[in-house]
Amino acid sequence: MMINPLLKTTALVAVAAAAAAPAFADKASNTLNVAFTKELENVDSYFNSSREGVVLQRAVWDGLIYRDPETNEYVGNLAESWEWIDDTTLEFKLREGVTFHNGEPFNADDVVYTVNFVADEQNGVKTQRNVNWMESAEKIDDYTVRIHLKDKFPAAIEFLSGPVSMYPNEYYAEAGPSGMGLKPVGTGPYKVTDVTPGQHFVLEKNENYHDSPKGQPEIENIDIRTIPDVNTQMAELFSGSLDLIWQVPADQAEKLATMDQFTVANESTMRVGYLQMDAAGRSGENPFTDKKVREAVNYAINRQELVDALLKGKSREIYTPCFPSQFGCEEDAATTYEYDPEKAKELLAEAGYPDGFSTPFYAYRDRQYAEAIVSYLNAVGIDTDFKMLQYSALRELNMDGEVPISFQTWGSYSINDASAMVSQFFKHGSLDNTRDDQVLEWLDVADSSTDPQERIEYYTKAIERITEEAFWAPMFSYNTNYVFTDEVAYEPTPDEVLRFTDMSWN
Amino acid sequence: MLPFILKRLGLALLVAFTVSFISFSLLFLSGDPAAALAGETASGEDIEAIRRLYGFDRPMIVQYLEWLFAAVRGDFGESYYFKLPVAGLIAERLQVTMTLGVCGISFALLTAVPLGVAAAVRPNSIIDRVALFLSVAGQAMPSFWFGLILIVVFAIQLGWLPPSGADSWRHFILPTIVLGYYAMPAIMRLTRAGMLEVLNSDFIRTARAKGAGEGRVMFKHALRNAIIPVVSLAAVQMGFMLGGSIVVESVFALHGAGYLAWESIARNDLPTVQALILVFSMFYIVFTFLADVLNAWLDPRMRSS
Numbered sequence: 001m002m003i004n005p006l007l008k009t010t011a012l013v014a015v016a017a018a019a020a021a022p023a024f025a026d027k028a029s030n031t032l033n034v035a036f037t038k039e040l041e042n043v044d045s046y047f048n049s050s051r052e053g054v055v056l057q058r059a060v061w062d063g064l065i066y067r068d069p070e071t072n073e074y075v076g077n078l079a080e081s082w083e084w085i086d087d088t089t090l091e092f093k094l095r096e097g098v099t100f101h102n103g104e105p106f107n108a109d110d111v112v113y114t115v116n117f118v119a120d121e122q123n124g125v126k127t128q129r130n131v132n133w134m135e136s137a138e139k140i141d142d143y144t145v146r147i148h149l150k151d152k153f154p155a156a157i158e159f160l161s162g163p164v165s166m167y168p169n170e171y172y173a174e175a176g177p178s179g180m181g182l183k184p185v186g187t188g189p190y191k192v193t194d195v196t197p198g199q200h201f202v203l204e205k206n207e208n209y210h211d212s213p214k215g216q217p218e219i220e221n222i223d224i225r226t227i228p229d230v231n232t233q234m235a236e237l238f239s240g241s242l243d244l245i246w247q248v249p250a251d252q253a254e255k256l257a258t259m260d261q262f263t264v265a266n267e268s269t270m271r272v273g274y275l276q277m278d279a280a281g282r283s284g285e286n287p288f289t290d291k292k293v294r295e296a297v298n299y300a301i302n303r304q305e306l307v308d309a310l311l312k313g314k315s316r317e318i319y320t321p322c323f324p325s326q327f328g329c330e331e332d333a334a335t336t337y338e339y340d341p342e343k344a345k346e347l348l349a350e351a352g353y354p355d356g357f358s359t360p361f362y363a364y365r366d367r368q369y370a371e372a373i374v375s376y377l378n379a380v381g382i383d384t385d386f387k388m389l390q391y392s393a394l395r396e397l398n399m400d401g402e403v404p405i406s407f408q409t410w411g412s413y414s415i416n417d418a419s420a421m422v423s424q425f426f427k428h429g430s431l432d433n434t435r436d437d438q439v440l441e442w443l444d445v446a447d448s449s450t451d452p453q454e455r456i457e458y459y460t461k462a463i464e465r466i467t468e469e470a471f472w473a474p475m476f477s478y479n480t481n482y483v484f485t486d487e488v489a490y491e492p493t494p495d496e497v498l499r500f501t502d503m504s505w506n
Numbered sequence: 507m508l509p510f511i512l513k514r515l516g517l518a519l520l521v522a523f524t525v526s527f528i529s530f531s532l533l534f535l536s537g538d539p540a541a542a543l544a545g546e547t548a549s550g551e552d553i554e555a556i557r558r559l560y561g562f563d564r565p566m567i568v569q570y571l572e573w574l575f576a577a578v579r580g581d582f583g584e585s586y587y588f589k590l591p592v593a594g595l596i597a598e599r600l601q602v603t604m605t606l607g608v609c610g611i612s613f614a615l616l617t618a619v620p621l622g623v624a625a626a627v628r629p630n631s632i633i634d635r636v637a638l639f640l641s642v643a644g645q646a647m648p649s650f651w652f653g654l655i656l657i658v659v660f661a662i663q664l665g666w667l668p669p670s671g672a673d674s675w676r677h678f679i680l681p682t683i684v685l686g687y688y689a690m691p692a693i694m695r696l697t698r699a700g701m702l703e704v705l706n707s708d709f710i711r712t713a714r715a716k717g718a719g720e721g722r723v724m725f726k727h728a729l730r731n732a733i734i735p736v737v738s739l740a741a742v743q744m745g746f747m748l749g750g751s752i753v754v755e756s757v758f759a760l761h762g763a764g765y766l767a768w769e770s771i772a773r774n775d776l777p778t779v780q781a782l783i784l785v786f787s788m789f790y791i792v793f794t795f796l797a798d799v800l801n802a803w804l805d806p807r808m809r810s811s
Contacts, residue, residue: 041587042588042589047589049544124556126556127552128549128551128555129552177589178589178590197588225759226761227759228765229650229756229757229759231654231757232654232670235654235661236669236670239665239668392537395537395538395553396538399550424549430550430554431550
């Protein structure tokens, strides 16, 4: 729909603000009303790939391990302790006395069934990266289990504390992914009482929730509806039929922040916006194979201005090909390119383009950011043929190596490890437009070493080379806005996951 | 009559399958289905795994024929996105869209036809001007904007109606007005033009001359003749409403078939899009057919042809 969102918003807020009746939150009925923007395909967390799915996954299921979102420390959840038996074997002592929402007791059989099911590629888990590092699981006794890895994989603990959650074996064997999606059963702080696929999800507090590091749920019921239009979400918030909305665009959040009955909380996310350039010449002869041109692009972008004027909130300038909180993503290792259009022009002239050149420029989201970036490039003499494509169409072009330069973003699936970003794009995969053997070699060491110091050392080497060679132009991190009524108490975490256990009534 | 209907039915099926083949090809042209299915967070390896799993690596024509043979047997497959049977998914979403469509067209007809008649009876009067203004405004105002204004006034300021959702009949009032208003101007202008033309014709003068009352002239003689093109238009509008209420469904968070189609295209959910396109084209075909029957009933001259 070609609708100018700014035009819509401004008018709606102006009219609604003048009318602003007091909001009636549902503190009285102990029900928190939340909106999702996107239709979630399947509540079964192994069969969706969206943020809404992650939110429900954290509420309905538990993993063996838990990462504290503030300290980034790993603590046991369904496992009490764990140890590496060798480089590819992890042994877990499981917590006793935990039951699933349907009354099934949790034990080693559940872990073995879940791991063996998701690790089998034939079962078609949607986000293979989350599970394809596991070979199988083996029961030692009722509360001891071993997970065998295919290969050395130091990020295993991070994955086990995030996307890998434990399912009840007997129920899942019978219900399968579709049944699990319609009637989800887990051990988590909330049980699901009603699902209308894609539209409506009703959660109820799990009274028997075990002593988990997630904390005990306080709010009795969570009622989630999918409302695709942000303006309609705001209208619902004004009329009191919603208590919390998230992923609110910066311009709307700014206006809502001026109103007393709402709290606007801003948090950074792991998503990084960057320019990908065809340094390897996959798209044929192109200027970006020249290091000077890539440096010029890096100097041409005014990152601070993009952050201040467009992204706002807790966004920041980024120079690394990963998000700085990720393990191994050392910011000091990166070469920084301060905004310097004159230097950019000089470099272009040195590269043999005194009058600049013209190139196709691709983007798939955030048109207003992409257009701002294009104008910086135009200012130093790089003429752009701007092409906005559907995500899947750009992805296909990119995999076929037909994109000289594009505006890309990557959210690392909230995995707090550099391998989730830098290793996705610089290891000669189908999306690698750099194809640098040296970087590949270092990343192989960093990805498979079990010695944390060695991992940092090799990620650092890779980051130094990637940024020194200006293979990418990393630009900024994203942020997200949470808006809720003054009856709701909540402090969002930087990983873009709504945590219902952290919410309470004021 | 029977051969005529059978011939039309055969033609209709041909149209439906042509449409489905074109849409199938367009979906493949609009982007890699495996990449769309895997989602933005997927790595290159994820996409390759999905491509093999769903058989996207086979020639497009093979995949189309496979779909076609299953569809002919009434099997529309499973939605790639929701992992649920497409038939059930569409049946559920159609309830919302049908309710909205029937309410919308009724609202449009009940307001537009009387206004059009009134405007024709007194051309260039105040009523005519008001009707003209309403139709211009209806054509010019985008439905998302009109919808939001109604939400602000009736749901936020006055608090009479819920802003969005589909839980009760009260949820359908605002979307009905928005959807119906969009179809209103064309129906009204056509009623007015038809009435003006008919009112100036000879047989109306005859009717008046033989002493028929003004009400009888208007409704028995004039409107019955003027309404014929309106019926065809309303049928087309109805088809449009069932397939094209995307904006209204999105603004009012009604999870209907139109919104499902829009989202499924973006998600490259081939089985869902294919089945929806078949359903929508059937709607157009059925409504056009119904319009012909209605016209034949209203106008005896058409029955013989």
